[in-house]
Amino acid sequence: MNCSRRDFIKNTFKTTLASALPLSAFKMLSPAEVKAYTGDSSIRWVFLVDTQKCVGCGLCVKACKHENEIPYAPPITRTWVERYVLMKNGQAHIESPYGGRDGYTDTKIRENEIPPEQIAKGFFVPKLCNQCKKPACVQVCPVGATYQTLDGVVLVDRKWCIGCGYCIMACPYGMRFFHPIHRVAEKCTFCYHRIKQGMKTACVQNCPFGARRIGNLKDPNDPVTKVIMTERVSVLKDEYGTKPQVYYIGLDTNVR
């Protein structure tokens, strides 16, 4: 056998090229590419939280855990309720034990008794995925396993996610976690399986005080859209530029 290196390199190059060309005819579509065409582009799902109405009962958190099969015992959760107690001296006590799923019935915060006469104000803030318009989580997924549907909801493909956790790191709101059974990234989906069939999300359905509402921003007659358009609403952490789509009534500067 006598082949010079030049020939060798030439042949290798030719073979590689010859095999690469037909292979490139098959392009693998990531779930993001395939599923981005699902959903209805005449809809943009948005959420409206009225913190003035929330009493911190935690029923929404419970309902979500059951509906979406998130193991009940551990603290991980798709949605949660935070309690803020702000003292007259400016100190802030914030907590959300187990996402507030058991309701806030205790006057203690992290074992500390809070003297009621020194409280300046107190309130509850429900949180859930903001289904951002520019989702940081979708941007960073290396395999396109997390994607946004045409109607604006960000989902995770449990069969394609490699479990790197980059999206968990990238979400400025701390919404994501690893599902302990499926072992892939998990997040609030606005109960996509329900809203697609015309139902409300589990949390909306279970909130006895109407603090949570879901609507379609593209429908000007939707009552949620009307509120967002005509009243003073705000969003959380807009400085990250993800353009969150969960709108709040009655936020406070202390809300994190």
Next chain:
Amino acid sequence: MAVEHIVAQGAEHLVVHGLEWTSKELFTYPNEFIYWSIQIVMYPYMTGLVAGAFVLSSLYHVFGQQDLKTIARFSLVFSLALLPVAMMPLQFHLQQPLRGMNVMFTPHFTSAIAAFGIVFSTYAVIVLSEIWFVYRTFFVDQVQILKGKQGAVDRFKYYLYMLLSLGAFDLSDKAIALDKKAVKILAGIGIPVACFLHGYAGFIFGSVKANALWMSPLMPVIFIMSAVVSGIALCMLTYILIMEFKKWSAIIAKGKGDESVLVIAGAELDVITKTSRYLLGFLVAAISLELLDLIFRGYTAMKSWDILRSVMYGKDFINIFVLQYTLGNLVPFIMLLIPGVTIRRTFFALILVLFGVFMMRWNVVIGGQAFSLSFAGYMHYHMPIIPHNMETYKEGLFGALTVLATPFALLWIINKVTPALEHK
């Protein structure tokens, strides 16, 4: 019904990733844990070593730094041994390790990790082909030597070298000159690719806008500099170890005063002193950049500074200022600068340098998760020591040690085929 079923069924092997090794303080969001643990510390550390080792070898091949001649060959082979190990921590870390290949199938290019597979394999091809050109003459020589020999081992070796030579047996002057040229070109392309590979690891962190500590355009550059530092240090360290071993075998065989012992010892000190100059240069660059980053954050004092300061000057003070800057940077810096360097002093200085770079990675990766996204609470990482399931092995001390030990095992094997330290 279905829910109870899942909960009950999952209860006994329910592993909430991060729950076990994270403890929380004050207010953190419910889903926040230390998701990126020891293996993500190992990942930039190992890629850094690969990149650094390669850059060191290229300084000779490209810029003709004659003083690096001996160590260049060695560090090239070492960077090959380190190569597969850069992937290992990622595999250990993935929740779905079997799906790791998905990154190659459907790379999602808006993600900083997506191109890793491509950059990494480009780099692997460069290293492999450079080694091939460097060792081709050696392969062909071996084939000639082993040609007539009988015996299973020799036959095996014969076929192995036959295969490795890829059928290019031409040893004419012209062909050898061509080899040299190819090495030079490959090493030349290799430097930017190695730097890119590692700067890219820095970008993976630096581009996470949600993380106040990570987000910085300086991150990639800082990573490259400290990578080169750690790569050079590791090559020097391993080189010292091997040379000491040779020296001692010579002493045992021939007695202490023998000429060969003196030759080895002299050559060793020479190589080490010369290489340490490059080490110092990169060390200065790395530290300046890190300090710049720190000062800038303090001066601009953005919203996140309050919590960052409490982490850096409070909770992580020992890790950052004592272990990383003082013990890992300042002390070895002085040790190497004081005139009259000895092998022993260099040896300890190098260990400190490697430790310092490791602490830097630790303080970035773990330190970046030491505070809550709410800026109102803290998290602490307790590295699992004794594993009691797969998760605590992979993301614990023993997983990290496995990753650390692999390059040396590989070097030992590779060294059998392509001797990295020919003493001519």
